[in-house]
Amino acid sequence: MSTESSLRVSATKFNSESKSDAESLSKVSFLFVGQKESNEYAVTRHSYSEEVFQIISNYCRESIQDLNLAVDVGCGPGNSTVGFTKHFKQVIGVDISETQIALAPNNIPNCQFKVGSATNLDFLQAGSVDLVASGLAFNLMPQEETLAEFDRVLRPGGTLAIFGYSIPTATDPKLHGLLQKAFIEDLTVLPKQLAMVYEEYKNLEIPYPGWVRRDGLKVKFMTSMDGLLGAYKVLDRWLGGNKEGGNIEGHRLRQLRENLAAAFPDSYKHSSRGDFETVFNVFILMGHKPKP
Numbered sequence: 520m521s522t523e524s525s526l527r528v529s530a531t532k533f534n535s536e537s538k539s540d541a542e543s544l545s546k547v548s549f550l551f552v553g554q555k556e557s558n559e560y561a562v563t564r565h566s567y568s569e570e571v572f573q574i575i576s577n578y579c580r581e582s583i584q585d586l587n588l589a590v591d592v593g594c595g596p597g598n599s600t601v602g603f604t605k606h607f608k609q610v611i612g613v614d615i616s617e618t619q620i621a622l623a624p625n626n627i628p629n630c631q632f633k634v635g636s637a638t639n640l641d642f643l644q645a646g647s648v649d650l651v652a653s654g655l656a657f658n659l660m661p662q663e664e665t666l667a668e669f670d671r672v673l674r675p676g677g678t679l680a681i682f683g684y685s686i687p688t689a690t691d692p693k694l695h696g697l698l699q700k701a702f703i704e705d706l707t708v709l710p711k712q713l714a715m716v717y718e719e720y721k722n723l724e725i726p727y728p729g730w731v732r733r734d735g736l737k738v739k740f741m742t743s744m745d746g747l748l749g750a751y752k753v754l755d756r757w758l759g760g761n762k763e764g765g766n767i768e769g770h771r772l773r774q775l776r777e778n779l780a781a782a783f784p785d786s787y788k789h790s791s792r793g794d795f796e797t798v799f800n801v802f803i804l805m806g807h808k809p810k811p
C-alpha cells in the first residue's frame with residue numbers, strides 16, 4: 520500500500536458506538552485530565568503548521584478586517600492556540616482540564632489561558648469574539664450546547680473554525696506499514712468521538728450558510744520513537760488498555776512497541792531522537808456567523 524493512497528481512512532470500516540454524550544464524555548475525560556496524562560499529551564502532540572493558522576485567519580479577514588479577539592476552545596497545552604497570536608490582537612485558550620492549562624505557555628504577551636467549559640464561556644460577552652476556533656476537540660464536546668455557546672460569543676461576521684489532523688502516516692514504508700497496522704487494521708470498533716476524528720469530521724456541518732471545508736493540506740513533523748508510542752498510548756487508553764493509568768500497557772501498545780523495537784533498534788535505543796518523518800492530513804471547517 521503506498522503512503523499517499525492509504526492516507527485517507529475509509530470511514531465505513533468503523534462502527535462507532537452509540538453512547539450518549541455524557542457517557543462517552545466521562546469515558547474520555549481520563550485522557551486529558553490528570554498530571555501524567557497531560558504531561559504525556561503535551562510532549563507527544565505536535566502543533567499545526569503556520570499555514571493552518573494563516574488559512575483560518577485569512578478566512579476571518581474575508582469578513583472582518585481588523586482582527587481583535589480569537590478564542591481557542593479545547594486548547595490542550597496551547598498547541599492549537601499560539602499560532603493565532605500573529606494574526607489577532609488578543610488570543611485566549613480555554614480548556615476544561617486544569618492540568619492541560621498548567622502546561623500552556625505563560626510568556627506570550629497577547630495570549631492567555633483559562634480553565635473553562637465549551638458550553639459555558641461566561642467570561643466572554645455575547646457578540647465579542649472574532650474567531651472561535653477548536654482544534655481536534657469538538658468531537659469531545661456536547662455538540663448542540665457547544666455550538667449554541669460558540670454562536671452566543673461570536674460577533675456577527677465572526678468565524679467559527681473547527682479543525683484538526685488525524686492519525687499519523689510515515690514516509691518510511693516500513694514505519695508506514697506498522698502505523699497502518701496499529702492505527703487502522705488492528706481496530707474494529709471505535710468510540711464515536713474517536714470515529715469522528717478518523718472520519719476527519721466528514722459528517723460535521725458548520726451551522727452558517729456558505730461555510731467551507733478545506734482538505735488536502737498536510738503537516739509533516741519529525742517524530743521520535745517516544746512521540747510515536749506516546750500518541751498511540753492515548754489511543755490505547757481510550758480503547759481500554761491501561762485504563763487505571765498505571766504502568767501496565769494495553770496489548771495493542773505492547774505490540775506496537777515490540778514491532779518498532781524490532782524494526783528500528785537504533786531509534787528505539789535513542790527514543791527521544793526525532794528520527795521519523797510523519798505526515799498528517801489536516802481538515803478545516805469554517806463559516807462566518809451571518810451579519811444582520
Ligand SMILES: C[S@@+](CC[C@H](N)C(=O)[O-])C[C@H]1O[C@@H](n2cnc3c(N)ncnc32)[C@H](O)[C@@H]1O
Pocket residue numbers: 551552564565592593594595596597598599613614615616619635636637638653654655656659660661
Ligand atoms: C485532543 S485535545 C486537543 C488539544 C489541542 N487543541 C490540539 O489541537 O492539539 C482535546 C482537548 O479538549 C479538551 N476538552 C474536552 N472537552 C472539553 C469541553 N467540553 N470544554 C473545554 N475543553 C474540552 C480536553 O481537555 C483536551 O485538552
